[in-house]
Amino acid sequence: MEKELKPAEKNPWYVLATVYGEQTSSLVPVDPEPDELDELARYFDPNLHKKNRRIWNGWYGNCLTIEVRAELAKRSGCAPDEFSQLTDDELQDVRAAFDERLGQNVEIPDPALPIDFSNTRFPHSVHFNEFVFPVETRFKHVVFVGSGSFHSSTFKGIASFSEASFICDACFSSAAFDREAFFRETSFHDKCLFQSAVFSARTWFDSAKFKGPADFMYARFEDRALFRGTAFLDSAAFFQVSFDAKVWFGGAEFESVANFDASDFSERAYFSKTRFGPSCRASFRDASFQRPVSFSETQFIGWYPEFSGAVLPDEIEFSATDKAVRETKDSGGKRYKTDHFWPDHKNIENPADIQRSRRACAIIRHALGRQGLPEDEHFFFRQEMDFAGRSGSWLERLPYRLFAAISMYGYSIARPAVALFLLFLLPALVFKAAFELDCISNGLTHFCVTFGQPFGLSFANTFGFLGFHRLYFGGFLGSAPGWVQVLSGVQTVLGVILLFFLGLGLRTRFRLR
Numbered sequence: 001m002e003k004e005l006k007p008a009e010k011n012p013w014y015v016l017a018t019v020y021g022e023q024t025s026s027l028v029p030v031d032p033e034p035d036e037l038d039e040l041a042r043y044f045d046p047n048l049h050k051k052n053r054r055i056w057n058g059w060y061g062n063c064l065t066i067e068v069r070a071e072l073a074k075r076s077g078c079a080p081d082e083f084s085q086l087t088d089d090e091l092q093d094v095r096a097a098f099d100e101r102l103g104q105n106v107e108i109p110d111p112a113l114p115i116d117f118s119n120t121r122f123p124h125s126v127h128f129n130e131f132v133f134p135v136e137t138r139f140k141h142v143v144f145v146g147s148g149s150f151h152s153s154t155f156k157g158i159a160s161f162s163e164a165s166f167i168c169d170a171c172f173s174s175a176a177f178d179r180e181a182f183f184r185e186t187s188f189h190d191k192c193l194f195q196s197a198v199f200s201a202r203t204w205f206d207s208a209k210f211k212g213p214a215d216f217m218y219a220r221f222e223d224r225a226l227f228r229g230t231a232f233l234d235s236a237a238f239f240q241v242s243f244d245a246k247v248w249f250g251g252a253e254f255e256s257v258a259n260f261d262a263s264d265f266s267e268r269a270y271f272s273k274t275r276f277g278p279s280c281r282a283s284f285r286d287a288s289f290q291r292p293v294s295f296s297e298t299q300f301i302g303w304y305p306e307f308s309g310a311v312l313p314d315e316i317e318f319s320a321t322d323k324a325v326r327e328t329k330d331s332g333g334k335r336y337k338t339d340h341f342w343p344d345h346k347n348i349e350n351p352a353d354i355q356r357s358r359r360a361c362a363i364i365r366h367a368l369g370r371q372g373l374p375e376d377e378h379f380f381f382r383q384e385m386d387f388a389g390r391s392g393s394w395l396e397r398l399p400y401r402l403f404a405a406i407s408m409y410g411y412s413i414a415r416p417a418v419a420l421f422l423l424f425l426l427p428a429l430v431f432k433a434a435f436e437l438d439c440i441s442n443g444l445t446h447f448c449v450t451f452g453q454p455f456g457l458s459f460a461n462t463f464g465f466l467g468f469h470r471l472y473f474g475g476f477l478g479s480a481p482g483w484v485q486v487l488s489g490v491q492t493v494l495g496v497i498l499l500f501f502l503g504l505g506l507r508t509r510f511r512l513r
């Protein structure tokens with residue numbers, strides 16, 4: 001890849017941006033050591049930068065109106081006269097730099113034509129802080145060996161950083177992108193700052209890779225923002241970001257902290273098929289979702305998302321299932337892989353994390369309940385109850401455990417139905433054996449030898465509310481041995497409980513209200 005790149009010192013726009021010298025103390029080799037990169041990233045001469053910036057802004061400011069110059073000066077914090085026409089002495093310095101570094105008769109770039117740094121390797125730190133790019137600017141397929149800084153820069157034309165690679169820090173804090181911005185397949189190997197940046201047109205970060213911390217705090221996306229397939233391998237901070245238009249994070253991957261706290265989503269937000277990895281804590285505390293949002297097929301592998309204080313819309317979508325089968329392709333053709341959408345509860349052991357997870361499930365359940373989605377709502381109710389059964393003393397946990405075992409928190413029809421059948425069958429077999437061994441007397445000799453009578457007694461006990469005791473076993477239980485009376489009473493009580501859970505399961509499954 002780097003063999004195809006041109007050296008920065010042979011690029012006319014780079015010469016124009018560094019007329020008075022480059023921001024480096026020494027040349028860095030093609031494969032610099034980590035300590036050399038650190039030294040390179042720290043090196044910055046503010047006086048040199050100010051002189052170079054004056055040449056750049058003066059050259060391009062000459063083709064701008066007075067009103068635009070005043071606006072740009074206010075944006076960047078530079079003095080208004082920095083955008084005024086270059087003096088004769090400054091033009092001579094520009095000409096001398098071009099002659100010395102590029103050779104005789106190389107023309108200074110036309111300020112009306114696109115600025116093109118494509119396929120360039122920058123061996124030093126480059127600082128375009130407070131620079132103005134009034135026309136289309138291309139940094140496509142560029143390698144920044146040192147730091148690449150565009151703090152408070154203004155891109156009035158289309159800005160393309162697609163397939164660029166930032167080996168050290170990248171800084172776009174307070175930058176303004178007035179037209180479309182492209183960061184497709186861009187690699188950020190170290191810390192990347194977009195704090196307070198303003199994107200006024202559509203912005204693409206599709207398939208970009210952030211290997212270091214990515215900081216978008218206080219940024220504003222005034223048009224659509226696309227982070228499809230973007231990989232955040234370190235922390236991703238979107239704290240108090242304004243998304244004024246639709247935003248896509250579909251297929252993105254977050255491997256560390258994903259902080260969307262206090263962010264404002266004014267239009268639809270798509271997190272479909274996004275993956276929050278085992279070590280990723282996704283937080284949307286105090287975020288505001290004003291339009292529908294989709295977390296369909298989103299994977300939260302390690303932790304449940306935090307929505308405390310968030311304003312959730314009337315329409316929000318989550319995957320109300322624990323597992324999904326995904327189709328993947330390999331050299332042998334298609335194959336199917338089982339993925340998990342939600343964390344394994346066994347891995348959440350800390351009491352504080354258990355409470356946070358329980359609260360997250362309750363918030364999601366409530367949001368889905370408002371939409372009239374009983375199946376989805378009950379899925380998160382079951383997760384909530386599972387966490388409730390894992391906190392407190394064993395006595396406090398016991399009811400939840402029994403609730404889960406008997407009816408899967410009121411969702412299962414099969415469990416209480418099977419339990420009812422066993423409650424009927426097992427005592428019936430006991431009664432039959434006892435009768436046959438002549439363990440029960442009191443005038444029941446004929447009754448005991450009848451095959452169906454023990455089963456009838458067990459049925460009457462299990463479904464005591466039907467009144468079969470009064471009709472068929474009038475005075476029997478009163479004169480029966482104590483253990484028969486106790487067993488019959490237990491059957492009656494448990495029968496009522498299991499019938500309740502069976503009805504609850506039927507109601508939940510068939511959405512009876």
